[in-house]
Amino acid sequence: MPVTPAHILQDIFSFYREKELPVLLDQYKRWSESRPLEGCRVIDASPVFRNTCAKYAALLAAGADLTVAVSRVMPHDAEILPLLAAYGIPVVDAERAEGPYNVVLDCAGALSHVSSRCGYVELTRSGAEHYAGCTQPVWMVDAGKIKQIETCLGTGESFFRALASLGFNDWHGKTLVVIGYGIVGRGIVLHALNNQMRVIVADIEEKRPPSPSVSFLRATDGAALSHAVKQAFCAVTATGRRHALSNLIDPALPCSSGVLLANMGVEDEWGPSIPKNRILNEGRPLNFILLDPTQMCYIDPPLALHNQGAVELAAGRGKAGLFPPPPETEEYFLSLVRSGGIIPEQLLDSIS
DSSP states (O other): OOOOHHHHHHHHTTTSOGGGOHHHHHHHHHHHHHOTTTTOEEEEOSOOOGGGHHHHHHHHHTTOEEEEEEOSSSOOOTTTHHHHHHHTOOEEEGGGOOOOBSEEEESTTTTTTSOBSSOEEEOOGGGGGGGTTOOSEEEEGGGSSTHHIIIIIIHHHHHHHHHHHTTOOOOTTOEEEEEOOSHHHHHHHHHHHHTTOEEEEEESSOOOOSSTTEEEEETTOHHHHHHHHHHSSEEEEOOSSTTTTTTTSOTTHHHHOOOEEEEOSSSOOSOTTSOGGGSGGGGSOGGGGSSSSSOHHHHHHHHHHHHHHHHHHHTTOOOBEEEOOOHHHHHHHHHHHHHHOOSOHHHHHTTO
């Protein structure tokens, strides 16, 4: 008997509560009736982890002919791939994927070479450069507010969850250096303050500290940055730029200090002068050592927004070039999270 989307959802509820995925569950219920992707060929390059299966259940409920792509750009849980085979979902190497598909659901530009009839939905900001000259519709999930639930709130939480999983869970009063104060950096700082840490923010632009216990230094001042890192309990990069710290950090620092070094960006941000074995998780994003790199409650809204892009493009409601999700769609998703989810209101208010 073929595995149905309902079977996949039943498996999901063995690991997660309904309140952890209010938006994907709403999509599943509505799309099971309306079938907005009936007969559409859809390929999806979202990082493959157990909680991603809830995303696939909603797409299949919508009638999508779904293929999952695994890329070298983003980590995945190899133990979940046999589960997808059992569900009857084909899995392909992203580099070898060929179109055309009706809609390409991309992540970090891994499928930008695949031809699409209706357009592309890109999950990450880092993927934007791959679509800079694209004349087809490119729905940018990261250009709106919803993605901040993952990149700010969820990534900040998972950074500390990953540290704790490695045995580093005594944070009170210790100093954390956060290099890069974009969305990811802000989330790490927010959770660091909740964990009663002292925080030093380093960025190339002047930033206003969110609290008196946060100090600021310019990331372009290599001597000051090296000194701060050397004195810290942990230093984490969140710049979004490959090799961002090359020629800034003293290469002798890893040998002369016991500071923990970590990266939360897609690319290696510390640079080639810092040995990979000196950085937690060999310089790869630290939260990807976890079975759920982002908790279900934080990944639910952006994965659902990724799905929504497929429905919009398949219906011909896209715009040429890169464009953000409609504000009314994001507000509807936020209302579902507020009314049926478990993320505290004060955290949601912090991204408004």
